[in-house]
Amino acid sequence: MAERNILVTGSSGLIGSEVVAYFGREGWSVHGVDNNQRAVFFGAQGDTRRIQNRLLATVPRFTHHELDVRDRPRLLDLVAEIRPQAIVHAAAQPSHDRAAAIPFDDFDTNAVGTLNLLEAARRACPESPFIHMSTNKVYGDRPNTIKLKELETRWDYDDPAFENGIDEHFPIDQSKHSLFGASKVAGDVMVQEYGRYFGMPTCCLRGGCLTGPNHAGVELHGFLSYLVKCNLNGREYKVFGYKGKQVRDNIHSYDVARFMSCFVEAPRIAEVYNLGGGKDNTCSILEAFALVEKYSGRKQLHTYVNEPRVGDHICYYSDLRKMWGHYPNWGISISLDQIVREIVEGDGPQFS
Numbered sequence: 045m046a047e048r049n050i051l052v053t054g055s056s057g058l059i060g061s062e063v064v065a066y067f068g069r070e071g072w073s074v075h076g077v078d079n080n081q082r083a084v085f086f087g088a089q090g091d092t093r094r095i096q097n098r099l100l101a102t103v104p105r106f107t108h109h110e111l112d113v114r115d116r117p118r119l120l121d122l123v124a125e126i127r128p129q130a131i132v133h134a135a136a137q138p139s140h141d142r143a144a145a146i147p148f149d150d151f152d153t154n155a156v157g158t159l160n161l162l163e164a165a166r167r168a169c170p171e172s173p174f175i176h177m178s179t180n181k182v183y184g185d186r187p188n189t190i191k192l193k194e195l196e197t198r199w200d201y202d203d204p205a206f207e208n209g210i211d212e213h214f215p216i217d218q219s220k221h222s223l224f225g226a227s228k229v230a231g232d233v234m235v236q237e238y239g240r241y242f243g244m245p246t247c248c249l250r251g252g253c254l255t256g257p258n259h260a261g262v263e264l265h266g267f268l269s270y271l272v273k274c275n276l277n278g279r280e281y282k283v284f285g286y287k288g289k290q291v292r293d294n295i296h297s298y299d300v301a302r303f304m305s306c307f308v309e310a311p312r313i314a315e316v317y318n319l320g321g322g323k324d325n326t327c328s329i330l331e332a333f334a335l336v337e338k339y340s341g342r343k344q345l346h347t348y349v350n351e352p353r354v355g356d357h358i359c360y361y362s363d364l365r366k367m368w369g370h371y372p373n374w375g376i377s378i379s380l381d382q383i384v385r386e387i388v389e390g391d392g393p394q395f396s
């Protein structure tokens with residue numbers, strides 16, 4: 045078979061870098077787009093150059109393009125030149141909390157950048173699967189209206205309708221999103237529209253907590269990676285509200301890349317999936333402390349701030365049944381325990 049090529053934006057980030065490595069191993073020629081904007085958003089701790097250099101050294105058919113997805117003319121030219129057979133869009137301002145301080149950068153990146161890439165794809169390669177990294181923050185804080193029960197170390201749903209988690213029919217509007225959630229809604233709906241209106245094979249992956257050793261974790265984004273960093277460096281982790289019992293479902297970036305590969309091989313039109321670790325890969329912050337301590341052997345220092353983050357979910361886990369139904373060969377292959385062990389044993393988590 046002739047060599048296939050894929051375009052990955054945000055290629056130096058957690059998800060982008062995993063996708064580059066995954067498709068590279070599968071024999072694809074991979075074009076990455078990243079401008080290390082994460083270091084601009086979060087400072088030196090968010091710097092992704094080390095990951096970019098590792099990809100250049102280890103992925104044989106990888107080309108890095110130093111390009112901002114907000115640069116419409118250059119992005120249109122690049123996609124026209126490459127005409128990729130698949131596109132994964134993972135470049136973003138990814139922080140819920142950071143967005144309010146940088147509203148233009150946030151919206152221009154998350155909403156307009158996504159439109160730039162969609163239109164570039166429609167003009168050059170409308171038949172190529174287009175996978176967009178969306179987020180569970182498109183549901184705003186409405187998940188907090190689900191009846192909850194308080195257990196010893198976590199919150200959980202107290203409503204049988206959500207026994208398996210939150211599915212893709214959950215409403216996305218008329219709740220508080222943060223500016224980040226709102227800019228991601230704009231991108232998400234636009235990706236769906238290019239699918240429905242133009243018949244393009246698009247999908248939105250509404251991520252829960254996506255994680256892994258390649259995350260340049262910072263306080264405002266990448267909770268597990270940042271928590272491990274704090275633990276290994278003897279720093280205090282700040283817990284914001286909900287008694288530290290707030291629940292997240294965690295998925296390793298490798299399982300995200302595996303799902304993307306399934307979609308690329310059997311694409312559908314205008315799909316939406318809630319992509320997280322599901323119920324089996326959930327933990328509260330308190331439970332995450334215990335897990336990290338188990339693998340690092342160090343006590344987790346922490347302080348408690350009796351004020352939740354604005355719009356933070358008290359309990360969120362994804363209902364994975366739609367993904368399993370559409371792609372029966374896909375499932376979670378890396379457990380939460382393995383994820384934490386890998387992050388603890390990884391070479392990344394140092395403060396600069």
Ligand SMILES: NC(=O)c1ccc[n+]([C@@H]2O[C@H](COP(=O)([O-])OP(=O)(O)OC[C@H]3O[C@@H](n4cnc5c(N)ncnc54)[C@H](O)[C@@H]3O)[C@@H](O)[C@H]2O)c1
Pocket residue numbers: 053054055056057058059060077078079080081082083092111112113114133134135136137138153157177178179180250251252253254255259260266
């Ligand atoms: N990590 C999570 O827990 C999580 C959860 C839900 C959704 N998501 C979504 O998944 C996607 C990827 O997240 P991630 O965790 O890999 O983030 P990340 O910050 O690790 O990676 C994003 C990459 O995009 C690059 N980038 C940012 N703005 C850019 C621009 N204007 N032009 C070019 N490159 C730019 C950054 O430099 C970075 O390398 C994002 O859309 C994010 O919203 C992530």
